[in-house]
Amino acid sequence: MVVFPSNKAICERLNGMPCSTMRRHLARLVEAGLLMRRDSPNGKRYVRKRGEERVAFGFDLSPLYCRAEEIARAAEAVREAEDRVRRLREVVSLMRRDLAALAEFGDEIQPGLGLWDQLRDTAALTARALRRKLSLEDLSSYRTELETLLDQARNVIDGPETEEMNTNDAHFERHHHNSNKESIDIEPALEKGGAAAGAPEADACGPEADVEEPDTRRVPKIPLHLVIASCPSLKTFYQGDVRHWHQLFDAACHVRPAMGISVSAWEEAQRCMGPEQASIVVVAMLERFSDIRSPGGYLRALTSKAAAGEFSCGPMVMALIGRRSAA
Known part of the structure; x- marks a missing residue:
């Protein structure tokens, strides 16, 4: 497996690489054992044929062929490492x-607290650091620091006011919201039996739609105050106070029929996401209702992601906060 290109041909195939640079790279490949030189008596690269006999002088590629699997494994390891860094x-x-x-939201509800300045400074320094090419260790260090600060901010913003929502029947009895309104069902193809659009349906917050979940379930990590601040449209359609997670659930039950989300889609979302996270998703969808063609279908798609462990409502809320800040 001997090849015999001239230096000029190699440089042309390398998009005009300088000859000195090309020779240096060839020397490193030879040192690494990936190439072997087969020099002619005069140092030229050529092939000589004598009948059927063929003698070539140049570069022997046999070592490269023999180590092909090793090189492929090394390349895959490099790609995996780069992918980990990218993620x-x-x-x-x-x-x-x-x-x-x-930091912006916390400064609005608790102005003057030194923590918010610390969060802003850390966010600015992290943004500056991300302009550089950081190693996996550096990124892990930044992640640990940011996680600590995010937990501190959530504890300060959330405070003792947010309570865990109990899903037993006795606690939820006063939150059952029966309505005689017809649901605007805009996902009939997804319903069992292909129910037509606009068909009456029972409200998902009725006793027959209660979702049984273990009492050990935890509330979402995102602060309830941040959810409410990111969804001001909720106040237009729901007049009650929302200071606790069960009140947000009641609000989601109230706006769900008017959004055209079917009972089955709502129940499935509660089973896969939990009532609190499902409620966050519904009120976030309400905020961008004009941009969503099929709210019921969109909720089902997010439910499928949640069932696969690939969904979190945090980025959804943060996107709404960023949208308001940019407006």
Whole structure:
């Protein structure tokens, strides 16, 4: 497996690489054992044929062929490492944006607290650091620091006011919201039996639609105050106070029929996401209702992601906060 290109031909195939640079790279490949030189008596590269006999002088590619699997494994390891760095970089970038949004929101509800300045400074320094090419260790360090600050901010913003929503029947009895209104069902093809659009249906908050979940379920990590601040449209359609998670659930039950979300889609969302996160998704969809062609179908798609463990409502809320800040 001997090839015999001239230096000029090699440089042309390398898009005009200088000959000195090309020779240096060839020397490193030879040192690495990937190429072997087969020099002619005069140092030229050529092939000589004598009948059927063929003698070539140039570069022997046999070592490269023998180590092909080893090289492929090394290349795959490099690609995996680069992919880990890329994913971690995206996570750190999202956490930085969340930190900046929490700092702005926290300064509105508790002005003058030194923590908000610390969050802003950290977000700015992290944004500056992300302009550089960071190693996996550096990104992991930034992630740990941001996680700590995000937890501190959530604890300060959320405070003792947010309570865990109990899903037993006795606690939820006063939150059952029966309505005689007809649901605007805009996803008839997804319903059992292909129910026609506009067909009457029972409200998902009735006793027959209660979702049984273990009492050990935890509330979402995102502060309830941040959810309410990101969805001001909720106040237009729901007049009650929303200070606790069960009140947000009641509000979602109230606006759900008018949004055209069917009972089955709502129940499935509660089973896969939990009542609190499903409620966050519904009120967030209400905020961007004009941009969503099929709210019921959209909720089902998010439910499928949640069932696969690929969905979190945090980025959804942060996107709404960012949208309001940019407006």
